[in-house]
Amino acid sequence: MGKEPRAEATAAAATRAAPAWGRGLDPAAGRGASGGDASGQEVPARPGEGWLERLQALATPLALPTDAAANGESASGVAVAELELAAGEVDAAMALAEPRGERLAAWLLAAWAVLLFRYNGGEVFFVGCRWETDPDGVWRPVRVQLDGAMTGAEVAAAMEAELASLPQAGITVEWMCRELGIGETEERHPVFQATFESIAPEAGDFEAAANAGEGSEDVPAPDARLLWRRRDDGGVAGAIACPRRRFLPSRVGRMARHFERLFCAMIREPDEAVARLDLLGPEEHARLREWNATAAPHDETAPVAALFVRQARETPEAVAVEWQGRAVGYGELDRRTNRLARALQARGVAPGKVVAIAMERSIEMVEAVLAVLKAGGAYVPIDPAYPEARRRFMLEDSGAVLLLTQRSLASGTEANVWDGACLCVEDLETSGVSDAPVDTPASGRDPGYVIYTSGSTGQPKGVVMPQRALTNLIAWQVARPDFARGGRVLQFSSLSFDVSFQELFSTWASGGTLVLIDEATRRVAGALFEYIRDRRIERIFLPFV
Incomplete structure (x- = not known):
């Protein structure tokens, strides 16, 4: 697929008329994002309205690298690794986003989607989104469809278009399972394996917020949750949370560092293919060089x-x-x-x-x-x-x-x-x-x-x-x-x-x-x-x- 048609399509989608929730209430600016129009008036919506058709073709579940064998089934709780994006990096993102009619949330979601894509390799999957004003248990699944040839700017435009077109009212996991005929599972979240969650300041620290949403006996927690909020200085604070029974804390820590690097790389090089952006830090590059230092003494003069x-x-x-x-x-x-x-x-x-x-x-x-x-x-x-x-x-x-x-x-x-x-x-x-x-x-x-x-x-x-x-x-x-x-x-x-x-x-x-x-x-x-x-x-x- 060539870049021009995709760029035209995503740009057109990003600038089309959007529901009030999508544009009037920007979670990146710390405002509510559920059930309101541009004037802040409540717009009633029936439960599940507009969602069924979007979710009919559920994508292949994400298969993220895990440490299940190392942790064992006895591990419990959530492994949380905090992350931060400096105000200067966020300002640079907004300088790219605002002229295109995009919000910060679209770029954050784009970086998260690309990271999941790089880990998993799947090109189509769902990410469960939730804003700070959403009631507990209410989600807005966002369909991600990308490939490694897309640029960071193209992915952000696609995420903006997807966010802008979401129905006003969110839905619960129980509703999704019932309407889509999805059976319960003890191992994986039945609908999406990753989330993107805007957290209110009063929610406390990220450790508390992550444990509050750990899941239940009926619905396991997603494999990877990105929690974030704007800081007073204009930067972004966040965390990645994963269930310990499937992920070691060290892996979760690497995921947080990868997200920081990937977001900054997308801002620095918005027109670079996302598959080419570097995720690894100096220590990881050094480790790869060490692992690949397979040279062994060999007499190159000897004949066969x-x-x-x-x-x-x-x-x-x-x-x-x-x-x-x-x-x-x-x-x-x-x-x-x-x-x-x-x-x-x-x-x-x-x-x-x-x-x-x-x-x-x-x-x-x-x-x-x-x-x-x-x-x-x-x-x-x-x-x-x-x-x-x-x-x-x-x-x-x-x-x-x-x-x-x-x-x-x-x-x-x-x-x-x-x-x-x-x-x-x-x-x-x-x-x-x-x-x-x-x-x-x-x-x-x-x-x-x-x-x-x-x-x-x-x-x-x-x-x-x-x-x-x-x-x-x-x-x-x-x-x-x-x-x-x-x-x-x-x-x-x-x-x-x-x-x-x-x-x-x-x-x-x-x-x-x-x-x-x-x-x-x-x-x-x-x-x-x-x-x-x-x-x-x-x-x-x-x-x-």
Whole structure:
């Protein structure tokens, strides 16, 4: 929704003719606001007149962050945190409001509504309003509808229009429940979870006023109440009150500080989107920086292959990969890929060079990935199931210097889609090649893989991932408290999907066993379940669907 239509609509609503209660009696000026016209004469109104239609479509209840688990059901009473707005801040608000035909109450309500929106995320909800001259138990529910793109001035104009259009006589919660068919609840206020209440000076301090309106056995108190009054010096004194059984006093205190900052921010920047206004104080910003200080020591020079090599030295006899009854240990896989890496280096594979891998799921496929990385190169997976045009594009666009494939594919497919060097792993002669450790020339700055996007929005795009980012990812993953080292991991993903890298190297970096699966089994839910059960799989990387 663009700003212009909304601004025109709210401005028009704010300046239209309003009931006498809405304009003649301004609670922000300390005057009564119920049942009178501009001359102060009583205007009789029938109970509930004009309210039913406004309340027919009740909004989703507010779901404010609470501390119910910390407090427990035994907590009672109200947690109250006082707040204040200096006279200068109120004067600045009035300087914005008066030329627009708005009252201070509209700006205070706007700041409260925005704060509730920021806490809750809901765009439509009700706030129960009450002025100091209203009888006990009488409310005027105000419907709030906003989004984060609205400016503070737009929200204030909308609140002014809503206040101005309210029926003259307020209504009780009992009336609302009866007329709207709302059942009683022991947990939440049945109609609105937040209030906006103007408090008379004779009502005493805010603690007393908050406890006086704590609720009853039949109707629980709202979750968040904003109580306020004008001070003699022109400022505003107020408090936020919340039931202790749901809110810790510390949270209520933060809410009060957030309201003060938000109101002042809306006055300073009335044309700024409310979602962008800062709620937090210096201590909260410092706490966020502390919580997000997650940097950990990490060797950015180490290549990806070192993750496997380190584990192979520690547990050479442990099984690194299983496939169709065949098990290959870490030591054996290390030696086999050392020979293959040297053979690839002899064909020009080096840091910065890309090797395409178009192979069906097999031990040879994962050996090819590891060998390319040991040789210092980067791999680009080419799914043999992709259309020929897509495979050809990826081979050409990636700048691959070599295509590794299998005889079963090369005879009829891969050899025909590319004019570059194509090598079948079965034909690669490594019998006379040393299996001693390879001095991998790559560093963390060199590319580790090139994986292409789906191309659903156009031409597929190759994403080049540096090796330091990949080693950092694996180091983070295996250090997680819930990560079980040495587990049996299903190699479920296509090599062309980036999570396949995590399947391989989070397993190998933690001494686990990579268990391969054929395409037919992985596509049938029942067969997949049996495969997982029979092979005692402990970890699977799957998308949430």
